[in-house]
Structure formats: C-alpha cells, structure tokens
Amino acid sequence: AQSVTQPDIHITVSEGASLELRCNYSYGATPYLFWYVQSPGQGLQLLLKYFSGDTLVQGIKGFEAEFKRSQSSFNLRKPSVHWSDAAEYFCAAGVGQFYFGTGTSLTVIP
Amino acid sequence: DTGVSQDPRHKITKRGQNVTFRCDPISEHNRLYWYRQTLGQGPEFLTYFQNEAQLEKSRLLSDRFSAERPKGSFSTLEIQRTEQGDSAMYLCASSYGELFFGEGSRLTVL
Numbered sequence: 001a002q003s004v005t006q007p008d009i010h011i012t013v014s015e016g017a018s019l020e021l022r023c024n025y026s027y028g029a030t031p032y033l034f035w036y037v038q039s040p041g042q043g044l045q046l047l048l049k050y051f052s053g054d055t056l057v058q059g060i061k062g063f064e065a066e067f068k069r070s071q072s073s074f075n076l077r078k079p080s081v082h083w084s085d086a087a088e089y090f091c092a093a094g095v096g097q098f099y100f101g102t103g104t105s106l107t108v109i110p
Numbered sequence: 111d112t113g114v115s116q117d118p119r120h121k122i123t124k125r126g127q128n129v130t131f132r133c134d135p136i137s138e139h140n141r142l143y144w145y146r147q148t149l150g151q152g153p154e155f156l157t158y159f160q161n162e163a164q165l166e167k168s169r170l171l172s173d174r175f176s177a178e179r180p181k182g183s184f185s186t187l188e189i190q191r192t193e194q195g196d197s198a199m200y201l202c203a204s205s206y207g208e209l210f211f212g213e214g215s216r217l218t219v220l
Contacts, residue, residue: 004152034208044153044201044211051207090152097166098143098209100152 002027004093006101013081014109021076021104023091031093033074035065038103039087047089050074061085083108114212116202122218123192130188131215135204142185143209144177145201146170153201159185192219 005024013019025031033050048059055067065076074091086108091101115134123129135142141160145153156175157167161182171177174192179185189196197219203209 006152032208036211043213044203044209046208046210049208092209096141097155097158099155100145102152103150 002031002094002097002099004091004099004101006089006091006104008104009102010105010107012107012109015083016080019076019078019081019085019106021089021091021106023074023076023101025072025074025091025093025099027072027093027095029095030069031095032098033065033067034092034098035059035063035074035076036090036092036100037061037087038090044090047076081106081108083110114202114204114210116200116212116215118215119213120216120218122220124220125194126191128188128190129192129217130186131200131202131217133185133187133202133204133212135184135202136206136210139204139206139210140182141205142179143203143205144185144187145203147199147201147214148197156187189217192217194219 003026035047036044038044047063048057050057050067058064063078088103090103092098117132143158144156147153155168157177159179174190177187199214199216201214203211
C-alpha cells in the first residue's frame, strides 16, 4: 500500500542552525514528491517538488530536498533556519492520487 | 487567477444535518482533489476528479459522503447525516502537476 512516513513528529532548532526533515515513501514506482508548509490557521503552501531529473531540487524560502531512490527518501533541508520558518511541514507522494505524511512540527528558538 | 476558493470557510451544524461544501479550482487545472485534515494530522485523501470523472475514492468516504464535479469545473462535497466524527477541515486542491490548495472549509458538528 502507498504511504508516506515522517518519522519526526516535532523538531526544535536554534535560529541560524541547519535543518533536515525526514520523509520516506512506499510506492510501487517512483512517485511525484512534494514538500508543503502550513502555518497556523493558514493553507498549505508548496515548498518544492520532484517529478524527474536532477535529484536535488531547490524550492522557495531557501529550502532544498534530495531524492534518494535507494532509500525511498525525500528529505528537506535548509542551511540556516529563520524564526519565520516555524510551522508544520508535510511531505507528499503519489501519481494521480497523492498521500501525505502526518507532518513535522518545527519550533525555532531565538 | 485567484487560486482555489472554497465556500463556506466555516460551517457549524447539528448532528444529523446535511452539509455541502463548494470548491472552485484554478480554471486551467483538470484535476480536483478533496482531502480531510484533523488537528495534528496530515491531509487524508478522500477523492479526486479528472475533468468531470471521479477517478478514485478513499475508503474514508462512506456512503454518507458524495462528491460531484459537473462539467469539470467547480466541485461539491456533500455529507449527509453528519456525525461528530465528521468535524474536520475539508481541503480542496486543484492540479495540473502539483497540488494547489484552497484555504479549506472547517466543519464543526455539535
């Protein structure tokens, strides 16, 4: 069955520190992959996407993600976190029908 | 293009009543999705359309739920005989690749 796993429910980082959010997927073939961010009371905003090609993709707000087929992973990274990055982050995967992980809540300490 | 719009934004109803949500997608997008999101969880897939054809329905979509997309434009999601467990945020997204989400319709069943 198709599924998306985000192992970290909550992560706390200091402002200026680097960030990596983990995402693993289970799918029959290589799916389309996405990262979305959701701030409290706000809608889901697309950070970046992977359809094919270069396995390192750049997104908005300084985020990047790397697709690793051998590990069925699509981890999100940012070199230096800003206080405004505090939010809920969701990984999604699929072809036609898209599945979301349960999310990782990011807290940024000043 | 004003993005994906959903109506109403909030709905409070009594158990047993019927409710209907409307979604207007981005005009050139041929796919339309409905998701449900509860507090602290990721979006759960409910159903999706390609043009007017409903291609997939989740097992979460009991016979009390029905979705339509007449003429391949706007879509409605109806919940009959609402239960307290139906309280959630109902999200609509449209797609021509990645998903673009609306702000959601929050349902509270008393």
